[in-house]
Amino acid sequence: MSSRETGFPRADAEHDFLRARRRQVLSRLATWLRREPDDVNIMLPFDEVVDALGWEGERRIGLRVTRLDSIVGSVNRGRDFDRRFRPTSGRVRQRWERLALASRRGEAIPPIEVYRIGELHFVIDGHHRVSVAHALGLESIEAHVTEVRTKLNPSGIRYRGDLIVKDYRRLFLERVPLTGQARAAIVLSDPWDYAELGEHVEAWGFRLMQDEGAFLDRVTIAARWYETEYEPVVRMLRQADLIGDRTEAEAYMWVAGERYRLIRTHRWDDDVIETLRNRKR
Incomplete structure (x- = not known):
C-alpha cells in the first residue's frame, strides 16, 4: 500500500483534498518566485475565449472520453479552481471529498459537461469531478461535449494573456x-x-x-x-x-x-x- 493510502477511503479522500490544496498553494508560490505572469495559474474563461475568437455556431456531439490535460477552462467557476483544477480554497472541500470518497469506493461518477473549442475543453458542469480525477492521477474523463465553432483558430492559446492577441487579430480581420x-x-x-x-x-x-x-x-x-x-x-x-x-x-x-x-x-x-x-x- 502506498504512503498516499491508509486503507480507509474516507481518510484517504480527506488526504486527497489536503494534498491538492497544498499543491495549489506551492504552485502559486513558485509562480510568484519566478515572477511569472499572474494568469499562468488561472483557468481560461470560456466567454472571454469566445469573444476573442468570434462565435460562429455550435453543435452537440455527444458522450466522449476526454483527456484531462485538454480541459483548460470554465464557463462560470474559475475562482474555485486553478488552471490544473486544484482547489483554491476550502470552500469546495465538502463536496470535493464526497466525490473523492465515491471514486475511491468504485462508485459510478456521472459524466461532466463541456464545450469544445478546437482541442480545448471548458467545463460547464463537473468542476469538482475534474479536480478529483486530477488528484487521483487519472488521464481522462467521460464528458458530454458541445463543439463551438469560432472565426479564428484557437491554436496558440495557453494563458489568459494570449486572448489579447487573438482579440485584436479578430478585429483586424473584420477590418x-x-x-x-x-x-x-x-x-x-x-x-x-x-x-x-x-x-x-x-x-x-x-x-x-x-x-x-x-x-x-x-x-x-x-x-x-x-x-x-x-x-x-x-x-x-x-x-x-x-x-x-x-x-x-x-x-x-x-x-x-x-x-x-x-x-x-x-x-x-x-x-x-x-x-x-x-x-x-
Missing part, C-alpha cells in the same frame, strides 16, 4: 477580411500592431479608390492589398535580407513606416530598398 493563405500569413507578436496594420491597409485602400475613381468594398481592398502590395514587398524584403528575426508581417510594417519617414513616398523600387538596407536596424 481587413483576408481569406485562405493571405489570412494565415499575417502574424504579429504585439496585439497593438494589428490595429496599426488595419489603419495602414485602410489608408492604402483609400488611396487605391482615389486612383481608380471607384468605390471598393473591404474584401476587394484586402485582396488587392495582399496581392499587389504585401506579397511583392515581402518578396523584396526576403531578397534583400531585411526580414531579420521579425515575422514577415512585422518586417512589412517596419519597412513601410521607414519608407515613408525617410523618403516620403508610397512607391516601391530598388532605390527604396537600397536606402532601407543602408538604414537597417
Whole structure:
C-alpha cells in the first residue's frame, strides 16, 4: 500500500483534498518566485475565449472520453479552481471529498459537461469531478461535449494573456477580411500592431479608390492589398535580407513606416530598398 493510502477511503479522500490544496498553494508560490505572469495559474474563461475568437455556431456531439490535460477552462467557476483544477480554497472541500470518497469506493461518477473549442475543453458542469480525477492521477474523463465553432483558430492559446492577441487579430480581420493563405500569413507578436496594420491597409485602400475613381468594398481592398502590395514587398524584403528575426508581417510594417519617414513616398523600387538596407536596424 502506498504512503498516499491508509486503507480507509474516507481518510484517504480527506488526504486527497489536503494534498491538492497544498499543491495549489506551492504552485502559486513558485509562480510568484519566478515572477511569472499572474494568469499562468488561472483557468481560461470560456466567454472571454469566445469573444476573442468570434462565435460562429455550435453543435452537440455527444458522450466522449476526454483527456484531462485538454480541459483548460470554465464557463462560470474559475475562482474555485486553478488552471490544473486544484482547489483554491476550502470552500469546495465538502463536496470535493464526497466525490473523492465515491471514486475511491468504485462508485459510478456521472459524466461532466463541456464545450469544445478546437482541442480545448471548458467545463460547464463537473468542476469538482475534474479536480478529483486530477488528484487521483487519472488521464481522462467521460464528458458530454458541445463543439463551438469560432472565426479564428484557437491554436496558440495557453494563458489568459494570449486572448489579447487573438482579440485584436479578430478585429483586424473584420477590418481587413483576408481569406485562405493571405489570412494565415499575417502574424504579429504585439496585439497593438494589428490595429496599426488595419489603419495602414485602410489608408492604402483609400488611396487605391482615389486612383481608380471607384468605390471598393473591404474584401476587394484586402485582396488587392495582399496581392499587389504585401506579397511583392515581402518578396523584396526576403531578397534583400531585411526580414531579420521579425515575422514577415512585422518586417512589412517596419519597412513601410521607414519608407515613408525617410523618403516620403508610397512607391516601391530598388532605390527604396537600397536606402532601407543602408538604414537597417
